[in-house]
Amino acid sequence: MNEQPWRFVYAERGKGHYDDILSVLMPGNALWACNAPLLIAVFAKKYFSDGTTNLHAWHDVGAACMSLLLQGVSLGIYGHQMGGFDREKAKLVFGNSDDYDIVSIMALGYPGEADALEEPFKTRETTPRVRRTPELFAFTSFEQL
Amino acid sequence: MNEQPWRFVYAERGKGHYDDILSVLMPGNALWACNAPLLIAVFAKKYFSDGTTNLHAWHDVGAACMSLLLQGVSLGIYGHQMGGFDREKAKLVFGNSDDYDIVSIMALGYPGEADALEEPFKTRETTPRVRRTPELFAFTSFEQL
Ligand SMILES: Cc1cc2nc3c(=O)[nH]c(=O)nc-3n(C[C@H](O)[C@H](O)[C@H](O)COP(=O)(O)O)c2cc1C
Numbered sequence: 345m346n347e348q349p350w351r352f353v354y355a356e357r358g359k360g361h362y363d364d365i366l367s368v369l370m371p372g373n374a375l376w377a378c379n380a381p382l383l384i385a386v387f388a389k390k391y392f393s394d395g396t397t398n399l400h401a402w403h404d405v406g407a408a409c410m411s412l413l414l415q416g417v418s419l420g421i422y423g424h425q426m427g428g429f430d431r432e433k434a435k436l437v438f439g440n441s442d443d444y445d446i447v448s449i450m451a452l453g454y455p456g457e458a459d460a461l462e463e464p465f466k467t468r469e470t471t472p473r474v475r476r477t478p479e480l481f482a483f484t485s486f487e488q489l
Numbered sequence: 490m491n492e493q494p495w496r497f498v499y500a501e502r503g504k505g506h507y508d509d510i511l512s513v514l515m516p517g518n519a520l521w522a523c524n525a526p527l528l529i530a531v532f533a534k535k536y537f538s539d540g541t542t543n544l545h546a547w548h549d550v551g552a553a554c555m556s557l558l559l560q561g562v563s564l565g566i567y568g569h570q571m572g573g574f575d576r577e578k579a580k581l582v583f584g585n586s587d588d589y590d591i592v593s594i595m596a597l598g599y600p601g602e603a604d605a606l607e608e609p610f611k612t613r614e615t616t617p618r619v620r621r622t623p624e625l626f627a628f629t630s631f632e633q634l
């Protein structure tokens with residue numbers, strides 16, 4: 345079933361629903377995200393066209409967001425996904441149909457200079473990223489999980 | 490919280506848990522997937538390290554699978570994700586810890602010739618793919634969802 349359950353509501357800074365999207369972010373996120381030229385509210389369509397639940401809705405939205413972010417990088421645009429928003433408030437502010445879950449909020453823009461940032465953002469920006477190495481997530485048996 | 494909840498159990502054809510992974514696929518998938526040099530069972534770690542539920546577990550697994558598939562393409566390796574497997578059987582056969590959801594099964598390999606395929610796989614392989622165009626999933630207001 346080729347549902348493609350990803351949905352995006354986007355807004356440019358100072359236009360459309362930008363301030364609505366910004367208003368639901370947790371303060372720690374809103375503090376810097378308010379500088380992003382583009383904010384996107386990301387949704388998952390919960391049901392297949394036949395009305396049954398799409399178990400993979402969030403999974404497919406995650407895949408779509410990864411594609412969007414990578415396509416962005418290829419254009420010099422950097423994105424940042426946030427789960428840190430007030431879900432109850434977002435339901436009220438967005439007033440979206442119940443058929444859609446609010447999944448995340450994304451901030452996108454061209455990268456600036458880390459030196460222009462205040463703390464703690466400067467340190468966060470320049471700290472090397474930590475990723476789990478393959479032997480911690482790729483196994484040959486189920487007991488290793 | 491940098492959880493990176495993706496987990497993979499992989500097996501090469503004829504080795505390790507290959508036949509176990511193959512055995513849970515729906516017949517229509519198993520029929521061709523049995524030719525894949527690599528099968529991967531994909532899992533999501535349901536909880537954060539502090540024990541709370543990770544709402545984005547499947548979302549992040551979807552993102553990781555997309556990265557894996559794109560990295561594969563850059564190496565000439567093609568992948569195919571499948572949600573079409575027997576979930577109850579998979580729980581028994583995999584016997585994985587309850588902390589992990591079984592998300593999907595992936596088949597990976599180098600592409601062959603469509604002409605070498607039997608029907609209906611030949612037609613399926615050569616049929617142009619349909620994707621929703623951006624105006625069907627990217628909006629400027631919540632009512633458009
Ligand atoms: C589902 C999800 C939710 C996230 N929520 C937040 C968040 O609320 N605030 C934040 O600063 N980073 C959040 N992150 C982390 C960033 O989006 C990003 O993945 C992380 O900073 C690593 O990317 P980087 O190397 O570009 O910093 C979240 C990541 C994911 C996948």
Ligand SMILES: Cc1cc2nc3c(=O)[nH]c(=O)nc-3n(C[C@H](O)[C@H](O)[C@H](O)COP(=O)(O)O)c2cc1C
Binds near residue numbers: 569573574593
């Ligand atoms: C979550 C998920 C589950 C899927 N399940 C199946 C499946 O069980 N069998 C199948 O043939 N294709 C399945 N597909 C579709 C293929 O993985 C693939 O996305 C589709 O064939 C389009 O890719 P292609 O252009 O390479 O064919 C699934 C896709 C997703 C995202």
